[in-house]
Amino acid sequence: MSYNKIQISHGNGGKETQQLLQRLFFSRLPLELKRVKGGVGIDYPDDGAVLQNNLVVATDSHTVNPYFFPGGDIGYLAVSGTLNDVIMMGAKPIAMLDSIVVSEGFPIDDLEKITGSMIELLKKYNIPLVGGDFKVIEETAMKNSIIINTVGLGVVETGSPIVDAIKPGDKIIVTGPVGVHGAVIAAMQYNISTNLKSDVRPLFELLEVFSKFKGYVHAARDPTRGGLAATLNEWAQLTGNVIVIEEAKVPVLEDVKAITEVTGLDPLNLASEGVGVLAVDSNVEDDVLETLKSLGFEPASIGYVVEPKSEKGIVVAKTAVGGAKILEMPTGDIVPRIC
Numbered sequence: 282m283s284y285n286k287i288q289i290s291h292g293n294g295g296k297e298t299q300q301l302l303q304r305l306f307f308s309r310l311p312l313e314l315k316r317v318k319g320g321v322g323i324d325y326p327d328d329g330a331v332l333q334n335n336l337v338v339a340t341d342s343h344t345v346n347p348y349f350f351p352g353g354d355i356g357y358l359a360v361s362g363t364l365n366d367v368i369m370m371g372a373k374p375i376a377m378l379d380s381i382v383v384s385e386g387f388p389i390d391d392l393e394k395i396t397g398s399m400i401e402l403l404k405k406y407n408i409p410l411v412g413g414d415f416k417v418i419e420e421t422a423m424k425n426s427i428i429i430n431t432v433g434l435g436v437v438e439t440g441s442p443i444v445d446a447i448k449p450g451d452k453i454i455v456t457g458p459v460g461v462h463g464a465v466i467a468a469m470q471y472n473i474s475t476n477l478k479s480d481v482r483p484l485f486e487l488l489e490v491f492s493k494f495k496g497y498v499h500a501a502r503d504p505t506r507g508g509l510a511a512t513l514n515e516w517a518q519l520t521g522n523v524i525v526i527e528e529a530k531v532p533v534l535e536d537v538k539a540i541t542e543v544t545g546l547d548p549l550n551l552a553s554e555g556v557g558v559l560a561v562d563s564n565v566e567d568d569v570l571e572t573l574k575s576l577g578f579e580p581a582s583i584g585y586v587v588e589p590k591s592e593k594g595i596v597v598a599k600t601a602v603g604g605a606k607i608l609e610m611p612t613g614d615i616v617p618r619i620c
Contacts, residue, residue, distance in 0.1 A: 288614075294506025295550075295611030321444050325519065328366035328502060331444070335437035339366035342430045346618035348395065350465055352478030353554075355429055356398035358620060361554060363433040364408070364483040365503040369557065371443040371491045372435030377403065380414040380430040384423040395427065406483060443491065445500035447516050451560040453526060453584040456487070456573055459509050463551025464537040467544055467616045477536040480555030486576040487557050494569055500560035503553065505620050507611045510549045512558050513596045514610040521593040526584030526608070529601045549598075550611040552620050560586065 290297045307315075307323060316322030321331040329339030341363050348355040360377070367374045379399070383392060403410055461480040468475045484503065491498055504512040509531070517524050533548045541548050561569050566582060573580040589595075596608040 290612065290614050292506075294511050295613075295615070296609075297612060298506075299610070321442070325444060326515070328369045329372075329433070329435075331370065331442045335372070335442060337367050337370045337372035337435040337437065337442060338432065339363055339370075339435075340430065340432045341366060342428060343620060344426070344428045344618050345466065345620055347469055348391070348427055350469060350479055352465065353481045354395055354398050355427060356395035357402060358479075358481050358554060359429040359431045360399050360402040361481050361483045362503075362505060362620065363431040364402075364406070364485075365554075365557075367433040367435035368484055368487055369443065369501045369503055370435070370437070371440070371488075371498075371501070372437045373488060374406070374408055374433055374435045376409050376411045376434045378412040378432040379410065380416075382416045382418060382423075382428045382430075384418055384426045385420040387425060387427060392427070395429075402483065406485060439492065440495045443498055443501050445502065445516055445519060445560075447500050447520050447522055447524070447560040447586045448562075449522060449586050449588045450563050451499055451586040452563050452566040452582050453513070453524060453586070454559045454561060454566070454569060454573070454580055454582050455509070455532065456484075456557040456559070456578040456580050457553075457555065458532040458534045458537065458579065459504065459553050459556055460533060460537050460541070460548035460551035461556075462505075462554040463508060463546075463616055463619055464540040464548070466619050467546055467551070468540050470616065471544055473540055473543055475536055475540060477534070477540070480553060482555040484555065484557055486578070489576065490559075490569065490572055493572060494561065494565050497562040497565045497569075498559055499562065500558075502558050504556060504558050505552045505554060507615070508548070508550045508552055509558060510547070510596070510608050510611050513608065516560065517596050518594040521589060523587050523589050523593070524584060524596045525587060525599065526596065527599045530581055530583045532579065532581045546615065547611075549608065550615050552616075554620065
């Protein structure tokens with residue numbers, strides 16, 4: 282679909298986001314300006330980029346409505362999200378930068394709580410904040426709002442970075458129930474009563490998994506905007522392979538199901554902020570699941586990768602009643618201002 286103005290759906294992490302980025306950047310830059318020599322950049326879109334000497338860098342902008350939510354706030358979300366983007370490439374985070382934009386009239390007490398959440402996590406994981414920026418915009422332009430951009434730096438200490446490259450035969454594993462964060466924000470925006478809390482948190486434990494199964498984890502991602510559906514579709518499109526999942530095996534909390542039934546949202550399209558999705562060699566599937574359980578996760582093996590027979594780069598979802606459907610890249614207004 283052609284647009285001449287930005288729509289809220291352009292920020293959902295799904296099909297519209299892909300199309301916009303293709304138009305604005307991907308199609309306009311030559312290959313040599315999409316990455317540094319010997320590295321990985323927007324020529325192979327991932328959670329972050331790989332520079333020289335296995336240095337990983339990731340950046341993300343965070344905007345969520347409301348900015349305080351059960352289980353966290355935008356500050357906790359910003360730090361967790363960027364640390365996870367670095368971790369999912371197999372890198373140990375070593376530093377962070379931030380840039381904060383608030384509207385004129387924004388409550389200073391709220392800003393102090395938000396930055397306090399950021400500092401709490403940085404202290405907990407001993408991550409230096411090495412730089413940043415702060416801006417104020419006129420209230421008429423952005424009323425009672427805050428946007429936080431964060432940059433994370435990390436180093437792959439042994440082996441190679443995890444660059445999402447699924448292979449036929451790989452098993453798809455999620456480390457816990459999906460769609461929790463998105464369901465919480467949706468409940469607040471739709472005024473639905475729930476005891477659910479966001480799953481937002483850094484996933485440092487996964488570094489142990491990546492180290493133990495070095496070379497056997499072929500892809501890793503935290504399914505934020507666009508949820509599990511967006512992550513799997515991106516993997517399939519990048520490689521041309523086909524991913525098959527069994528819907529009944531995808532863990533979804535009952536509270537999430539209740540919210541999505543009321544709102545008409547699909548839990549597979551909703552953001553998770555404390556869950557990883559892994560594509561692993563089938564030979565280590567059981568060992569990976571056991572290791573994840575030992576680290577406190579609630580993992581599930583939900584599908585596998587196959588070579589395409591006709592249509593390439595798609596995700597097929599087997600339904601509980603024995604049918605099958607194409608799991609499309611999310612499109613439209615899912616939940617605005619979610620992460």
